[in-house]
Amino acid sequence: MMTTQAVERATKAITVFIADPLSEDGIYPLIQESELNLNIITDTGLTQSQLIEKIANVDVLLVRSQTTVTREVIEAAKNLKLIGRAGVGVDNIDLAAATEHGIIVVNAPDGNTNSAAEHTIAMMTALARYIPQAFNTLKNGIWDRKSYVGVELKHKVLGIIGMGRIGVEVAYRAKGQRMKVIAYDPFLSEERAQELGVTKGTVDEVCAAADFITVHTPLLPETRNLINKERFAIMKDGVRIINCARGGIINEDDLYDAIVAKKVAGAALDVFITEPATDHPLLTLPEVIATPHLGASTIEAQESVAVDVSNDIIKFFKTGTVTNPVNMPSISKEKLAQIEPFFGLAEKLGQFLIQVTTEAVKELNISYAGDVANFDVRPLTANAIKGLLSTNHGTHVNNVNARYLAERIGMNINEHKTTTAKGFTNLITVEIKTANETHTVAGTLLNGLGARIVKVEGFVVDVIPAGNLLYVKNTDKPGAIGRVATKLAEKDINIATMQVGRDMVGGSAVMMLAIDNIVTAEDLQYVAQLENIDEVKAITL
Numbered sequence: 001m002m003t004t005q006a007v008e009r010a011t012k013a014i015t016v017f018i019a020d021p022l023s024e025d026g027i028y029p030l031i032q033e034s035e036l037n038l039n040i041i042t043d044t045g046l047t048q049s050q051l052i053e054k055i056a057n058v059d060v061l062l063v064r065s066q067t068t069v070t071r072e073v074i075e076a077a078k079n080l081k082l083i084g085r086a087g088v089g090v091d092n093i094d095l096a097a098a099t100e101h102g103i104i105v106v107n108a109p110d111g112n113t114n115s116a117a118e119h120t121i122a123m124m125t126a127l128a129r130y131i132p133q134a135f136n137t138l139k140n141g142i143w144d145r146k147s148y149v150g151v152e153l154k155h156k157v158l159g160i161i162g163m164g165r166i167g168v169e170v171a172y173r174a175k176g177q178r179m180k181v182i183a184y185d186p187f188l189s190e191e192r193a194q195e196l197g198v199t200k201g202t203v204d205e206v207c208a209a210a211d212f213i214t215v216h217t218p219l220l221p222e223t224r225n226l227i228n229k230e231r232f233a234i235m236k237d238g239v240r241i242i243n244c245a246r247g248g249i250i251n252e253d254d255l256y257d258a259i260v261a262k263k264v265a266g267a268a269l270d271v272f273i274t275e276p277a278t279d280h281p282l283l284t285l286p287e288v289i290a291t292p293h294l295g296a297s298t299i300e301a302q303e304s305v306a307v308d309v310s311n312d313i314i315k316f317f318k319t320g321t322v323t324n325p326v327n328m329p330s331i332s333k334e335k336l337a338q339i340e341p342f343f344g345l346a347e348k349l350g351q352f353l354i355q356v357t358t359e360a361v362k363e364l365n366i367s368y369a370g371d372v373a374n375f376d377v378r379p380l381t382a383n384a385i386k387g388l389l390s391t392n393h394g395t396h397v398n399n400v401n402a403r404y405l406a407e408r409i410g411m412n413i414n415e416h417k418t419t420t421a422k423g424f425t426n427l428i429t430v431e432i433k434t435a436n437e438t439h440t441v442a443g444t445l446l447n448g449l450g451a452r453i454v455k456v457e458g459f460v461v462d463v464i465p466a467g468n469l470l471y472v473k474n475t476d477k478p479g480a481i482g483r484v485a486t487k488l489a490e491k492d493i494n495i496a497t498m499q500v501g502r503d504m505v506g507g508s509a510v511m512m513l514a515i516d517n518i519v520t521a522e523d524l525q526y527v528a529q530l531e532n533i534d535e536v537k538a539i540t541l
């Protein structure tokens, strides 16, 4: 039997727009999905303006590397919730624009690792033995054995820049060819290098020591032109270069000059700064061999990346979570399960505070104490911010864009963790600071009983964070509570529960009332005028 939620979902079609060729077998999870009402459209090879025209009502956009998902595309896509990249590199997607609009971007980082590593080794071998050049000559009817005397890989030094998924797989295979490997990656520790059987070096050390150099980093501001004329200058004469990662990591003009100057004996390129690259100066050089971005083009890799991204789309619409997020914290299923129960509480605490203050929030301090401090709390902070912004923020706020939107309006966000929760198993305390005010609220998750607000402005209370609440600040004087109750009764407002707290006898006090009705501004004014009442706020959670 379908749940109510499932029925609701089933009535609204989710349009999935596939803009690049994907494996039919890979998208099978989408095709056979029956609970979600998926409307799958495949329309590939579109120009930017054609894509912009077609994207208005699309919920999910699925691409490989051909389609550039620009800010214009994202802003034209009024319904877009998720962009799926069936592959690793997301440099063709404007991540900042996606994040700003609360659109989650997912990729498929593992599915093509093996294919890309195998392609790199194939390119290196082909480069060392002039296989494409010799094949071309032979196809032209010439049996030329003299021009194509190559070099062995055995005992040569392979320099690997970028020791992530693909770099490591290339290292394993190169060692199988009995090459020596020297590698650089900012995250490569000495222990890991030893475990992999590679020598750890700086970029310059790798460049100076290697007979072959292969790059396996993403294209980032720090990796653009990583291999440039200064680095070619420190390389061995006759070095060979391989790029199966991204065009631009190696400066193409400098590579051209280094080949012409015979500093570099040859280059094997699968990727270019601008693709398709059919008319590239590098392709005119006999020392250059190339493939048209084929690193991930195997039946296995294409099926695998499409399956991964399809499963993430389904997971997102069924559970609100994904396995491979690019623009929000990546968190394992197990870790997500630990913090998911706190999602609602964190959001309610944010919602509570935004209704207590009337001023712009400049600072958010969120402290996690007890059990919850042992978890990855970044998604919880995002939820608290979401709660804080959701009441009066024009843009649709979600976990993806919450932090970005808060920082854009100049909010300073601080997270703090401590394992001691003073009487609670877990405690989340949220403090906001405005130009003139500071407000705090704390909540806990009670085993089997759900969420509770347990402190407001430092006063101990016990309130279920749901429904209509009345928050009253008063001076602890006899009759204050009675007068509030009487006034509410006069306005026909029924009190469901009431919690009071005070700092000392006759000092400052708070009342937290759960009420059955929504109070009007006039009702609030009515209560606020009472003797010893300092402040009254209506809060809906």
Ligand SMILES: NC(=O)c1ccc[n+]([C@@H]2O[C@H](COP(=O)([O-])OP(=O)(O)OC[C@H]3O[C@@H](n4cnc5c(N)ncnc54)[C@H](O)[C@@H]3O)[C@@H](O)[C@H]2O)c1
Binding pocket: 088, 089, 090, 109, 112, 113, 116, 161, 162, 163, 164, 165, 166, 167, 184, 185, 186, 187, 216, 217, 218, 219, 220, 222, 223, 244, 245, 246, 270, 271, 293, 294, 295, 296, 297
């Ligand atoms: N040609 C293809 O078809 C093809 C296929 C798959 C992947 N790729 C590309 O290959 C690249 C690597 O993919 P991956 O899956 O191994 O990614 P990955 O994220 O697993 O690894 C990238 C590594 O680069 C390292 N890195 C980041 N900045 C660096 C820097 N300044 N210097 C040195 N290392 C740095 C990171 O620490 C990380 O270990 C990506 O650009 C990806 O898009 C291309």
Ligand SMILES: O=C(O)[C@H](O)COP(=O)(O)O
Binding pocket: 064, 065, 066, 086, 087, 088, 089, 090, 112, 245, 293, 295, 296, 297
């Ligand atoms: O980053 C990647 O995954 C590769 O470059 C593969 O790109 P593709 O999906 O366009 O083949």
